[in-house]
Amino acid sequence: MEQQLPSPSSLLITRRKSELIVPAITTPREIKHLSDIDDRDGLRFHISNLFFYEYNPSMEGVDPTKVIKDGLSKTLVFYYPLTGRLIKGPNGKLMVNCNGEGILFTDAYANVELEMLGEFIKPPCPYLEDLLYNVPSSDGIIDCPLMLIQVTRFSCGGFALAVRVNHIMCDAFGLVLFLNAVTDFVKFKAFSPSILPVWQRDILNARPSPCITCKHSEFEEEIESTNAWLTMEKELIQRSFFFGEEEIEAIRDQVPQIHRSSGRFELLTSFLWKHRTISLNLNPEEIVRMTYFITIREKFEHLKIPNGYYGNAFAFPTAVTKAGFLTSYPLTYALELIKKAKNQVNEEYFRSMVDLMVIKGRPGITQSWNFGISNTFHVGFDKVDFGWGEPKYGGPVRADSFFSFFVACKNNKGKKGILVTINLPPKAMEIFEDVIYKLTLNVKKLSKL
Secondary structure, rough: OOOOOOOOOOOOEEEEOOOEEOOOOOOEEEEEEOOOOOOOHHHHOOOEEEEOOOOHHHHOOOOOHHHHHHHHHHHHHHHHHOEEEEEEEEHHOOEEEOOOEEEEEEEEOOOOOHHHHHHHHOOOOHHHHHOOOOOOOOOOOOOOOOOOOOOOOOOOOOOEEEEEEOOOOOOHHHHHHHHHHHHHHOOOOOOOOOOOOOOOOOHOOOOOOOOOOOOOHHHHHOOHHHHHHHHHHOOOEEEEEEEHHHHHHHHOOOHHHHHOOOOOOHHHHHHOOOOHHHHHHOOOOOOEEEEEEEEOOOOOOOOOOOOEEEOOEEEOOEEEEEHHHHOOOOOOHHHHHHHHHHHHOHHHHHHHHHHHHOOOOOOOOOOEEEEEEEEEHHHOOOHHOOOOOOOOEEEEOOOOOOOEEEEEEOOOOOOOOEEEEEEHHHHHHHHHHHHHHHHHHHHHHHOOO
């Protein structure tokens, strides 16, 4: 029997007036330059994450709103660019005016117990607008707050922390660095973050003489296919699917022995790309793509990303093929394409990618029948602990357009696995859900043997 959502009449959110949180002490007033990775048109939007914490008897009498506000104020002394505002510089390039105006904070109370929300705390969470109030005129890019946080206390003593940040300022790893710095102050009563933040955005700029030296399929756009997707985009619905060890092994059984040592994320991505494409029922001659976001932190020998770097630091190689090949060939075909795309990301490829963005005016990633995966499984969203323990769920809220994400999550039996959120039109979603159902059914049969 499906769990029923609390009705709008039974879920009442009471909010105090939103306020600006500023650094605990005066911070430098200056202009900070962004990297050429940060300053892409494709990152000029806000990303939202939700964290749910259960009641903890050891924290009885501690107000999460108060201690998190205090922790934020102390953390922003070190992360003071986040309290600034974006401004336009030469050639439309964005910069950060570190004016110390602050980040937005909302204190809220829900009249239900956290347990009432059940599995709906996971993406696509239908309560995002309740748990993350969109303060009027706060979601722009220029001269708007760069971060918005809402703490919502539940009647049981648990609470939700919602965070929205301008993607230009940081990626998932950068956001977790910031949140863990807050936990240093809240949980450990520290005097400074255990990992000090590093700006140094210039290390990810284009070379003095930009030069495109590699092929970059991630920027190849086909107008007709893009228009077809944009038309379909208006009717997308969203579902999440859980893949534990058993489901991954069931996928692994679909490839020959020589490929069974492949990583679980590569196997899962291959499976999703193939069956998502089948579900869309495309013309066999249609060109389809798979874009996989790869962090470059600790990846290259000569390009040293400092430990506390909280800017955007990733590449997005793209596999390309015809829909007919992808859907009719064995799963190994998709797997090899994805491995090839990922393996091409070396330092020269990355430098060439940054140079291309500067030379061609910060183009966006191709949308033409693309499927993008951002793997946040090891980012640490599920480990952010303010003293109440690890979150019941922590991570991204919803997928966007053709982009999906992997997030670390436990199912209703307490088993940890990979949660994937997918967008598809209704008919395609029915076909895709049937594939997942059959995979799950097969797992249940094997478990009984």
